[in-house]
Amino acid sequence: MEEKCLQGQFKELDPILDKYAKVPGSLITILQQAQEIYGYLSIDAINYISAITDIRVAKIYGVATFYTQFRLEPIGENLIMLCQGTACHVNGSESIEEAVCEYLGIQDGETTEDNFFTINNVACLGCCSLAPVMMIKTADGDETYGNLTKVSVVKILKEIKSRA
Amino acid sequence: MRIVVGEGSCGIASGAKKTQTEIERLLAASNLDVKTNVTGCVGTCFLEPIVDIYDDDNKLYRYVRVQPKMVEEIISEHIIGNKPVEKYLIAGEDASFITKQTKIVLRNCGIINPEDIEEYIAIGGYESTKKVLKDLSQDEVINEVKKSGLGGRGGAGFPTWFKWNAAKINKGPEKYIVCNADEGDPGAFMDRSVLEGDPHAVLEGMIIGGFAMGATEGIIYCRAEYPLAIKRLEIALKQAREKGYLGKNIFGSGIDFDIRIKAGAGAFVCGEETALIASLEGERGMPRLKPPFPAQKGYWQEPTNINNVETYANISWIFEHGGDEYAKYGVEGSRGTKVFALAGKIKHGGLVEVPMGCTLRDVIFDIAGGIKNDKEFKGVQMGGPSGGCIPAELIDTPITYKTITETGAIIGSGGMVVMDEDTCMVDMARFFLDFTRKESCGKCTYCRVGTKRMLEILERITQGEGKDGDIELLLELAEKIKAGSMCGLGQTAPNPVLTTIKYFRNEYEDHIYKKKCTARTCKALITYTINDNCTGCTLCTRSCPTDAITGTLKGQHTINQDLCIQCGRCEEVCNFNAIIRE
CATH class of the missing domain: 1.20.1440.230 (NADH-ubiquinone oxidoreductase 51kDa subunit, iron-sulphur binding domain)
Incomplete structure (x- = not known):
């Protein structure tokens, strides 16, 4: 029944599910690709995946909440990933976060009212010698910014906003 | 003549793509027929963007911190005028950062184009694998690795040959060889660099290991936070398949073996073998009790071997030069080289590969130049969150699995986060x-x-x-x-x-x-005051978010401690060193 209700709503998922639904161990891959399409995993999307793959909703929810990559809430057009690695911490990532949050008026995990930016604290991005670092996912792809200061980080955000 | 731009993640983050665009624009504008190419990270992250110019005799001129505005001069002087621009070339301490290292794992990083298998083949790539598949038995391969003394580079240094042998002995209809590329330790980035700079070396290690244990499939479990590494691995896999190095009947040996990538989803615990296997199976990445070990019951309950990226990157070198040659590096119990990722308050941050047995001082001071801004060295965190902090007085500790463990830290995957007097x-x-x-x-x-x-x-x-x-x-x-x-x-x-x-x-x-924080880091334990350097410029007053600072123009300012939230903004904006933090 679930499948019927939701049919048509998630047709972008069908090619992925055709490929992976019956391949054991593919749940994470399916969820990653679903998130790639919709930006997050809605309860409806999870229900739909469950109906097609015969994997229980509770299990999908369990996997989706275990891994930090998965989001259950929608995000803005541009995702700001603030690195919380050791090198970034030692080099003042906390003050960068403060500057970003203050400038945008939102907290970690939240999205601006105009739906333009979402802030996410993430695990080490592996550009430690450029700490503090952030990665911004835009429609043009992922870009990493290093050696951030409270001033430069705001400048970068303004620049992205002005490009839009 | 050819121009090569370093484009690892850190190079790109430092603006390498902009530099490359400018190079190509100017070459085209001057109608110059010079080949440009990209390469991975050479490990000197503090010098990015790096542009290498090779002359017709293949002599290398390395330009560092190349901003787009410098490109015109380099092209007109060096490419057209054939006169290298000395002032932009790598020199002194910067150059010795590279020359003092011993590169085995990073041998090709920053030299070849990681997206072109032909460049890898041209420097002898895949020769080791050919030799192994043609001439050696499974036991001979395992024995050679045993001779090398190679230990797992993911952390514990467990003998690689032993794991391979265990996976070989255990029988199963399928066997798997897995590459752990889920580099989760914050502050470690050597695996990223190898995957981005020399992906074929990792594939070779997996093919040789796969052969030794009779594996039917290889899987690379790579963190999703490393999009560039995944992209370059995908290209490498495709090219290797086209060459017949992966797939059916590889190298004409009659053996079928292929490798696929599985992107991790962000969970540090998945660096643990059994958790990684659970994650590969699409489950929550939760560890289970051992035994049975993965070599007995691993992925889908079949014999499985898991090694780290850096471990695999050593393998083809070992078969090119021999296990004995590898064992010449390092000391008893810790053979070969190890790559360390230097970050934190270090002067020259980046990747350093040294023979095991050299001291922390060799790495931190001799190669990486010591502490940023000439502050005092306080300690170094080794091994990430599982490791520990080694204090300044133990700076002469040799880097071996045994001696580092004795300090209470571990070598781990090789992250070194250096701390100075300002780190609490x-x-x-x-x-x-x-x-x-x-x-x-x-x-x-x-x-x-x-x-x-x-x-x-x-x-x-x-x-x-x-x-x-x-x-x-x-x-x-x-x-x-x-x-x-x-x-x-x-x-x-x-x-x-x-x-x-x-x-x-x-x-x-x-x-x-x-109730005192000597490093003056913990906000609740510090106070800000203004001394008589204050010129009354009012800059701090305007930057204070809580209006805690009062004072008239050109008069002494003061901070109301009841209102101050220790945000430190006044200290940042003050041009007269008048703000005191204690």
């Missing part, structure tokens, strides 16, 4: 506990609840609310968590606290009893 050790311990608490999978009570209790105590201490007995309570909890956790995450989670208490107990005591 209690805050560092709090940072790591915060990390492990979040990353605990929740299976073992001591790890799940114990790390939270430890974190609460550390938070209290850094907020100036430490109590007599807190240190003892931390020590007691640490022992219980170590004993009561099943996997490495919980067993090592208390290490940062234990080592900082062992070597920096005075800082804990200062926080608890004197």
Whole structure:
């Protein structure tokens, strides 16, 4: 029944599910690709995946909440990933976060009212010698910014906003 | 003549793509027929963007920190005028950062184009694999690795040959060889660099290992945070398949073997073997008890071998030069080289590959130039959240698995986060506990609840609310968590606290009893005041978010301590060193 209700709503998922639904161990891959399409995993999307793959909703929810990559809430057009690695911490990532949050008026995990930016604290991005670092996912792809200061980080955000 | 631009993640983040665009624009504008190419990271992240110019005799001229505005001069002087621009070339300490290293794992990083298999083949790539598949038996391969003394580079240094042999002995219809590229330690980035700079070396290691144990399939479990590494691996796999190095009947040997990538989804615990396997199977990445070991029952209950990226990157070198030659590097019990990722308050941050057995001083001071801004060296965190903090007085400790473990830290995957006098050790311990608490999978009570209790105590201490007995309570909890956790995450989670208490107990005591943070980091324990350097420029008044600063134009300013939130903005904007933090 679930499948019927939701049919048509998630047709972008069908090619992925055709490929992976019956391949054991593919749940994470399916969820990653679903998130790639919709930006997050809605309860409806999870229900739909469950109906097609015969994997229980509770299990999908369990996997989706275990891994930090998965989001259950929608995000803005541009995702700001603030690195919380050791090198970034030692080099003042906390003050960068403060500057970003203050400038945008939102907290970690939240999205601006105009739906333009979402802030996410993430695990080490592996550009430690450029700490503090952030990665911004835009429609043009992922870009990493290093050696951030409270001033430069705001400048970068303004620049992205002005490009839009 | 050809031009090569370093485009690893750090190079790109430093603007390498803009530099490359400018080079290509100017070459086209001058109608110059010079080939441009990209390469991975050479490890000198502090010098990015790096542009290498090779002359017709293949002599290398390395330009560093090349901003687009410098490109015109380099092209007109060097490419057209044939006169290298000396002032932009790498020199002095920067150059010796590279020349003092011994490169085996990073031998091709920053030299070849990682997206072109032909360049890898041209420098002898895949020769080792051909030789192995043609001439050697499975046992001969394992024996050669045994001779090399190679230990697992993911952390523990467990003998690689032993794992391969165990996977070979155990029978199953399918066998799997897995590459752990889930580099989760914050502060470590050597695996990223190898995957981005020399992906074929990793594939070769997996093909040789796969052959040795009779594996039917290879899987690379790579973190999703490394999009460029995944992209370059995909290209490498495609090219290797086209060459017949992967797929059916590889190298005409009659053996079928292919490798695929599985992107991780962000969970530190998945660096643990059994958790990684659970994740590969699409489950929550929770570890299970060993035995059975993965070599007995691994992925889908079949014999499985898991090694780290750096381990595999050593393999083709070993078969090119021989296990004995590899064993010449390093010391008893720790053979070969190890790559370290230097970050934190270090002058020259980047990747350093050295023979095992050299000292911390060799790496931190001799190669990486010591501490940024000539501050005082306080300690180095090795092994990430599972490791510990080694204090300045132990700077002459040789880097071997045994000696580093004796300090209470571990070599781990090779992250070295250097700390100076401004780093508060209690805050560092709090940072790591915060990390492990979040990353605990929740299976073992001591790890799940114990790390939270430890974190609460550390938070209290850094907020100036430490109590007599807190240190003892931390020590007691640490022992219980170590004993009561099943996997490495919980067993090592208390290490940062234990080592900082062992070597920096005075800082804990200062926080608890004197309510003082000597490193002047913990906000609750510092105060800001203004001294008589103040010129009354009012810059601080305007930057203060709580209106805590008062004073007239050109008059002495003061800070109202009741309103001050210790945000530090006044200190940042002051041009006269008038703000005192203590």
